[in-house]
Amino acid sequence: MPEASVVSPGRPWLARSSFAAAAAAVILVLAVAGLRGGIGLLLTAALGSAAGLAAAWWFLTHRGLWRWLAGTLVVLAPLVMAVVYMRHRLLWVVVAFVLLWAVAVAAGRRALSEPDHGPAEIVTAAPLSPYLIMNPRSGGGKVERFRLVERARALGAHVFLLDGPAVDVAEVARQAIREGADLLGVAGGDGTQALVAGVAAEHGLPFLVISAGTRNHFALDLGLDREDPSTCLDALTDGVEVRVDLGLIGDRTFVNNASFGAYAAVVQSPAYRDDKVGTTLEMLPDALTGTNGPHLALTVDGVTVTGSQAVLVSNNPYATGDIAGLGQRPRLDLGVLGVLAVTVRGAADAARLISGRGRARSLTVRAATEAVVDADAPSVPVGIDGEAILLPTPVRCVIRPGALRVRVPRQRPGTRPALPEMDWTRLRRLALGQPPRPVGA
Template sequence: MPEASVVSPNRAWLARSSFVAAAAAVVLVLAVAGLRGGIGLLLAGALGSAAGLAGAWWFLTHRGLWRWLAGAVVVLAPVAVAVVYMRHRLLWVVIVFVLLWAVAVAAGRRALAEPGGGPRETATAAPLRPYLIMNPRSGGGKVGRFRLAERARDLGAEVFVLDGPAVDVEAVARQAVRDGADLLGVAGGDGTQALVAGVAAEHGLPFLVISAGTRNHFALDLGLDREDPSTCLDALTDGVEMRVDLGLIGDRTFVNNASFGAYAAVVQSPAYRDDKIGTTLQMLPDALTGISGPHLALTVDGVTVTGSQAVLVSNNPYTTGDIAGLGERPRLDLGVLGVLAVTVRGSADAARLISGRGRARSLTVRAATEAVVDADAPSVPVGIDGEAVLLPTPVRCLIRPAALRVRVPRQRPGNRPALPEMDWTRLRRLALAGRRS
């Protein structure tokens, strides 16, 4: 159906408002700064932006003195531009420009957002023999802090509390199925959730997610309450079921994503759990510049991309602006993998990637049912739902549509759809379509 026939008046109005605000921002700088300060002020703004972007890339890809000098450039470049404009009594131009551009982006992203939707909910009988696996160390001790084990037992669930890292979670879940469990659930991180979800899907049992992990990305995309994990237990007595997809990497299930390259190398480090930021900053230079780690080759839809610093394969696509897989997935039931590869060949590519201009050169984004990642090494480090794993190459990733029955509380916060990245071409079509309709 042509876009003109489906564009609501509100989306068309937002699209036009975005262009008006963007045009006003550009005209303001060209007119006021150009007339009062000449070409010098315009060049100062452009050079300041370029220096800041280049500094960000150097900060990520260098260590020691060069890193901190680059960090100083990132901070001082916009300050220097502001000082130049202040000397010409034009600081207000910078402030108004930033505000107008923020309005343009906010209105544009809202206009581009598609009407929401999600997996169909089905009312089913409450489980008679629910079996819950709980990790007392996950999320800084949320299991104990929210008395999850006691509350679950009061609701009739059998609870297995993990007492050490050597416990085979999959074996525990399989034994529970043999003993007659009619629901499996996990209070823990996404890596543990994925292992038990795979067992639940294999046996056609409903799966209960309890948001007791640190980041709880799967719970976020299911619309669960991440602040109070005890509310997830309401699904035992007043719940509904949804069918969602699962990812498969080799013979292992993932609920969120599998990452290769830069991020996977960082997660693989033994120091990562104790010092995430410090370990990331220490390892990123070699990972981003290709000095360490295997060279990756991604094949998707019959096309092979080589030389990528990072590859992310997700269970359903993230929003297009989320190049790290840290945000939200609008849907978990589209039956496709989200495939993203970042290939940066120098500071110019990095600047385009960071600024959002010309991302197509450095960013490969696909939705597919299969993706294969190969490397010039017999094995490759992979971060599977945040857990470090070493897998033999080539690594094959697949989507399993509607593989998992998820039981969630009837009353829950819900998943607020994430706004898409700016796409000026599509935004222009929306604005013009709204005018014609």
């Protein structure tokens, strides 16, 4: 199986420091709380933590009165524990435990991190006939707010505005190529970026990303400035090229991810765009408990996982532990898909998933060149770069290594390497000086 990441062989002292801080935190609670408050105080902490985690699962999987009672318990559980410890004059123990545990996690994540040099930059000639497609409604009107049309035209670009309904963006891009465009670019959401990127890759043309969308995940992982999209236009005159991978689901390109199950069902709802939070809370109970929608089966590396509530297939893996695809991908040129499936079969699994302990039982993480998602239905809803699509089953996802030439400004903020999630098994190997294992192995 392709490697998504490998633990850095250095920094064993950080790994040992992490274990030392974690041990100090546990010993402190057992020694001081045990001597001062007895077994009852220790049980209060354990039961309070368990109750809070179980209540969080109930909040996500129920509606109405039960949801809000569970939400109240999520808030009250840590407060009650704090009050109990305060009455025993042991609040300082709680504070010290939290600080020591924070040190343990920070040191451990730093120990597991590895240097990231990003894809190689290639110096190429500036485009002579760039063609940019802009969505004036995207990102709350960033195109107009940052005067992107005027600035692009001043740099010699032809601009096409998506100001009408049901425009075939891919066909607009193909027509531009037929008329002599030597670069395609998009100022809009990631869904539009993906459609045009697929056309650019098909014809071997460079592609320009202008961060005028709402979240701009693709721009984030390219190291572009998401606060001022006009700086992306600097690539037209002072830019370099990087080669990145593209994902392919069926015959459609994706630059970020394709999601199935819980998240896809939410995105599929017509109410999602107007009320994202309310729609998500309304639909999550059925999606997470499997009472609504098709039952998924994920096949990757010859292994099939059934009964997952959510499956995420991404163009290169996200930082370890990002189970929602909301974070950052350290690289876009590893030549692999990131594949993640969440399978929760009850409150105990949910508690482990939420707390981060014992996630292996509920979380399947792989790096592979192909993944197939099937279901007990002729079609399945899929969220492709945030766009809701209905696809026939089985759905095949593959990676296209180095398929896209992306032109980026020479001067750009860059990416901040994302620290990996805590993996105590890998951390122990590092602390003991044992050979590292690839993530997902």
